[in-house]
Amino acid sequence: MLRNFILASLLMVAKFVNAAVILQYHNVSTTTPAVTSVTPEQFAEHMEYLADNKFSVIPLSELVSAIKNKQILPDKTVAITFDDGYRNIYENAHPILQKMGFPYAMFIAIEPIERKFAKMMSWEQIITITNEGGAEIMNHSYSHDHLIRLNEGETKKQWLERIRKNIVDTEKKIAEKTGDNFKILAYPYGEYNHDITTLITELGYAAVGQQSGAAGVYSELTALPRFPIAGAYASLKQLKTKLNSLNMPIVKQVPLEPQITAAQHRPVLKLTLEMTDIRASQMMCYISRQGAKKPTWLSDNELEISADKDLSAGRSRYNCTVPSKTKNGYYWFSHTWIKPKANGEWLAE
Template structure:
């Protein structure tokens, strides 16, 4: 009996091993677009919830190193990130985070800082935060759509341009702040297989904007983060995500998130470790189209496909399944990005 209980406890502990929830914010303000914002009141409620409910907020670099090394993180481990480096983060978010003693990271683009955009932090402000332990990382030189080619640009020329962009950004961050984390948050959450290979060749870690818990089953060139803003800004929306588990994805195809022209209903095939998942409880959702029941190809592989064409721009397939042991949900999201029918991109 005792042996059975111990084995059960060991199994329950292994369910949460390696699972980390990474939160992604942009603005903490009442005066910015709601689609990319939480209010200071909402942000304080969220940080209080983390503190009151035993969450362990860790530096992003520690999370990355832990995933690389196969560290078994404590249950309910969280990292906090901000994209773009807006001044309201220093004004509104930093004091709250400092009060709770929570570390965090900011992904910054260089050009807005160099051009002294009114709503973006200066190097002086960023260095002040850096001195207080804030991590500063790469968000490209000018917050470009990195996957897009210039007119008549070959694949080779495009890739060299993006390589120069990312390395120049990293060098500037090093020169201005002394930080050299080699972590990139893809602007707009857009990436493809070529970009992932480029990051890997230079020893960079990549972060997307697709949802899901991160861990040993995640790609180090496309770590998931839960966006917190707009309709997802309320604490009630965030709570379930904070308890999510790293979906045990063993393989996925196609791996490339950038869709070829005409392939507007991509079929995604996923192979899972099914030891803690009942196949009949797994459900997928196509952004803008609702729930889609997966088609099981084998005991461990399923496929899912949109019923309608995905629209130009960014889309997601999300899949969730409750843990047999805990009832908490495994959560996985695959990002897609597609051009218009003529191969050009929508303007943003």
């Protein structure tokens, strides 16, 4: 009996440590927009911190497989990712990662590479970094599209078929050029909806977004969180906070759907949590462009959060954090809302 109790306790504890932080970078350069960039010096500082503090940096494919199979991850597990495949990653980031021996994933869109945009890597450079080891090349859609948007006059069925072809054709091209076939998608702009996650599941893919939080057994495999690292969020101090984050133990979320209508001004998010390791009284949430707000507890383990002011068109987020009772860090969760303008059109980006 005692052995069974100890085993059950260890399994419960394992759920709370079975988490990892996925870092998302775009540019490593001093000449690109600050909002999507870290400098080479900042990037080197980040990687040195991971090495000096003995973080377990693993391939993203390995991390996704561990979450999928509910395997216990090493403590202080990190995966490094880059979106878009900019040439400065080849020039400035790859040498640092090679020196450190850190694996990483790079999500690429095919069209910018095939059109030989000057700021993008070439296929030759992409093949070089895969041959040198450490780089996993993954799917970022064919043309870096807003996947949730229907073309004018397009039916829902036509849209879904177009998105299916988009993703499958991208994966096929990556496999043809590099031999990689990981079936992991990064949503361009972090945008997805229920129809797309259903399609992703049918295709046998996992996917990552751009919402903050630690990834783990409580995460949706079709919307794994990542911490964007750039601009105002690129300091080593902020990185340390993110690296200590924990996978929010959500057992039910309503809604899962990020896409809302123009008439949904203050959407309500309800979360049901596993409360064993949570200091509930210290839960705090943050609304994009509105600031901090305490959630409303509906029961001992269920809360809801909504905006006090109407959400703007475009992308907004509800972020919630709460300290752990047993670990040095905060459970961290973010949900994205994607809203059209009042006339139903999308913001130009």
